[in-house]
Amino acid sequence: MEIIFNTPSAPKETENIENKQNFHIVTPGEQITSDPAFMRGHGTYTQEDVVMASVAGVVERVNKLISVKPLRTRYNAEIGDVVVGRITEVAQKRWKVDINGKQNAILLLSSVNLPGGVQRRKTELDELNMKSFFSEGDLIGAEVQAFFHDGASSLHTRNLKYGKLRNGSLVVVPPALVRRCKSHFYTLPCGVDLILGLNGYIFVSKHPDKKSEELSPEELYSNKNEEITFYQRSAIARVCNCIKALAKHYMYINDSIIIYAYEASLPYKISDLLHDDICEVIVEKAKLQIEMQQTL
Template identity: 40%
Template sequence: MRELRVLLNQTQKVRLQAALQHLRDLSFQASSPAIPVTIADTIPVNREDGILKGHGTLEFNGQVVATQCGVVEQVNKLVYVRALKARYKPEVGDIIIGRVNEIAPKRWRIEINFSQDAVLMLQSMNLPDGIQRRRTAVDELNMRSIFEENDVVCAEVRGFQHDGSLHLQARSQKYGKLERGQLLTVPAYLVKRRKQHFHHLEQYGVDLILGCNGFIWVGEHVVLGENEMPEDQESRMENQEQNFTPLKVRQQICRIANSVRLLSAHGFSLSLEIILDTAEASVSSNVEINDMLGAEFYVQTAEREVQRRASLLKKSRR
């Protein structure tokens, strides 16, 4: 996703700077002040407490210094530096979205915004017929009929290999190939790990998947049947191929996608609530879809975030 560039007039610049200053003040009030450090800065610690040096720290000339930029945090005796902007670090159980790069023997290699491509084994996913059986040479020959190059897929992190590569699994109906939608790329640190990453926005008729790796999918809603027979699955897939996505649904997909782009440009953490608030604000303000990325709505989004965080801070203090 290309970086959003917005041209602001002088009044809008003043409003935006004021909103960002309010956000900094609110974040300072909401939590204890953190100590920002850069590389080679000394971290003030009490040596008598027997502290443990964690990630981003190093002992030099009897002092603990930072080896990366970020803020100092301490958990019990462990002192470490948390980077404000970090790359995606996979964990087992993460919901990720990726794009197929290569079809290899008995596996697909998938690009997931990580230093290495992830691997999805043929035996780690459900076959199109839905029958649980051993994979044969015929299944291996038909791998391209399941996923082919440049297909967008959703899966779950299963584990790590000794070389650091990831193994994925897609043994549920909610995983698999994603079609009829938009794939957005945002910084991975904007997507926090939550209990639920699959969302059905009923009022818009679209599905929203927040991938922990920074890939976000906004697409047409797909009905999943828990006890669906293989014949029903095949007929449903054929009907989806024959039917086109309605214009209204495509417009709603673009509205939700523009909300994600706007929030990502501001650097706000992405959650279902804030994405829906942004989309509903555009509807209530009669803002056209292509005008959501304009200067005025860009500034209004920052001002709404100030009001939202201020109300949350008041509720937490009651």
């Protein structure tokens, strides 16, 4: 068996990207503009009519809105975001969910599908049986519905594509690498389902045999996994490693770059994808393909 001990080596010089785009990077306390016409967004504050940055990051300007996007931050929820979370606590009529944000999100009992039909009335029995729906440690896919006044987000799983997650494993990446797109649920050509949570939690699973509409109420909240073949398991492991490689090189994560990275990784063994040098090769190839596609 092979056990490798590396010694640290000097990082490669990053190529000069000044000519590609004009990044305006600011640090806290730096003045951005003193033009009163601009509205301030996240990451800024005013001091005597001057807009100053309150985080270290890149200045983003959308029409008249100036905001500073920090280089690394905890996930900030917005209404309508698709997130993957883990139940941390079962409380009175609600669950507390960890979504990698500043606070734990809340999933109210009234925001989940109760077995027995969509329009069923909530009974006292449901409150006592909350643990049979979601218990501590479960992974769920949900959407941010609203905010409480203290800033905690309120989630709901009232769509059949949300709910308890099974048949797969979780990959955690920095939240900034997952950008908002039309859909966050993908099925890759290798037979792997992907849920790209905007909070940086990505769930890679086997494409289910049964569609979520066909699931009976008991199966909706069951913890039982389906049968997963060796080939499906290796595909899931390969995709997980590709996502981790992309995250290590700070590439934006979406379905197309994952597919390119997957194809680039096929010549290698799955466990080889954990080595840094092979990661670099795959990420470079995927980057090239993305750029080619963008120029088309």
